[in-house]
Amino acid sequence: MTSSIAQSIVQIDGSFCEGGGQLLRNAVALSALLSKPISIFNVRQNRRPPGLRRQHEAGINLAASICSADTKGVEVDSTMIDFRPGPIQLPKTLSADPGTAGSTTLLLQIAFPCLLFSPSAHQAESESQEAPYHFGISPTLTVHRRGYYPKGGGSVLCTVPAIPGPLFPVVLTERGEVNCDPGECPPQRMVSDAHRTLVASGIPARKISITAVRERDQDVVGAGGGILLWAETDKGCLIAGSAVSIKEKKPKRVGEEAAKELVRNLSHGGCVDEYLQDQMIIFLALAQGTSIVKTGPLTDHTRTAIHIAQRMTGARFHLDENGPDSTTITCEGIGFTPSSR
Numbered sequence: 001m002t003s004s005i006a007q008s009i010v011q012i013d014g015s016f017c018e019g020g021g022q023l024l025r026n027a028v029a030l031s032a033l034l035s036k037p038i039s040i041f042n043v044r045q046n047r048r049p050p051g052l053r054r055q056h057e058a059g060i061n062l063a064a065s066i067c068s069a070d071t072k073g074v075e076v077d078s079t080m081i082d083f084r085p086g087p088i089q090l091p092k093t094l095s096a097d098p099g100t101a102g103s104t105t106l107l108l109q110i111a112f113p114c115l116l117f118s119p120s121a122h123q124a125e126s127e128s129q130e131a132p133y134h135f136g137i138s139p140t141l142t143v144h145r146r147g148y149y150p151k152g153g154g155s156v157l158c159t160v161p162a163i164p165g166p167l168f169p170v171v172l173t174e175r176g177e178v179n180c181d182p183g184e185c186p187p188q189r190m191v192s193d194a195h196r197t198l199v200a201s202g203i204p205a206r207k208i209s210i211t212a213v214r215e216r217d218q219d220v221v222g223a224g225g226g227i228l229l230w231a232e233t234d235k236g237c238l239i240a241g242s243a244v245s246i247k248e249k250k251p252k253r254v255g256e257e258a259a260k261e262l263v264r265n266l267s268h269g270g271c272v273d274e275y276l277q278d279q280m281i282i283f284l285a286l287a288q289g290t291s292i293v294k295t296g297p298l299t300d301h302t303r304t305a306i307h308i309a310q311r312m313t314g315a316r317f318h319l320d321e322n323g324p325d326s327t328t329i330t331c332e333g334i335g336f337t338p339s340s341r
């Protein structure tokens, strides 16, 4: 390796802050998108066991197939990887399979930014500009089959509208009034328990509606269940709480857990919940201009995502931690477009 190439490789310590798989996904996604080679050492150092698991391996290989990357060390248990992106060359359909009960949405987390700015499907331009979502984009996600732990076997199809220009910045500083609390979940005990926990926390019963959904046997692999609760506000914010049932957990606890998560995320008055908080960082960094997001206490996932986004993109973040329960994230995004690559 010549010294000029060595100098241009961004060296990333995978043990920073949260030190898990999300650091890896953000760093690889930005490497592929910005065409910046990276080396990550101490991969998932804060997890037991550390190193890559099959779903991380599948995610990195998916990103590599999108941007024709040369990789090193991408195998289970590896704690050091190299990722050298090449040109983005997309087939019409891409698929990835971790071969385990790994999360499909985490595979998407790594591929989505690159697909969004891929130079292939600019006919989607008008659709993307009219979309009502925070950044002005409208991907679709269709669940073909749910696969429950430990077997896995689920299948989702995600369609990503490629955009020709930069993302719009977002200003999410006023949450607005909660309109209703719809929810989806299977057994009745989860429903009644979630309902009781929400009412006990002060949410009026008339605003709560939970629908029990039973999947058709042919649409699932394995046995399981879960509950998803969300609150929608008149300013277009969605705040969620969810839980999945596993053998060791009583259904009563599942409903309670999801309701408590929703209440926790409503109580800080922010515009995004604790999960959207870290997942939107990469998009704030890529958007054009100043984004401002009011949220709850910062998570370590968010601090990690900000660290990686600043290093890889040069976007500037400013954090106002207004007491223990409220944070305002301001970001001066770089205005990335497919032609900046």
Ligand SMILES: Nc1ncnc2c1ncn2[C@@H]1O[C@H](COP(=O)(O)OP(=O)(O)OP(=O)(O)O)[C@@H](O)[C@H]1O
Pocket: 018, 019, 020, 021, 022, 023, 044, 047, 106, 242, 274, 275, 276, 278, 279, 301
């Ligand atoms: N219940 C949930 N709803 C929505 N998003 C979630 C939920 N739980 C986790 N996430 C999101 O999933 C991502 C991964 O988080 P998680 O803590 O599961 O794994 P990780 O630390 O990134 O990876 P790993 O455990 O593989 O090292 C984060 O971006 C987080 O916001």
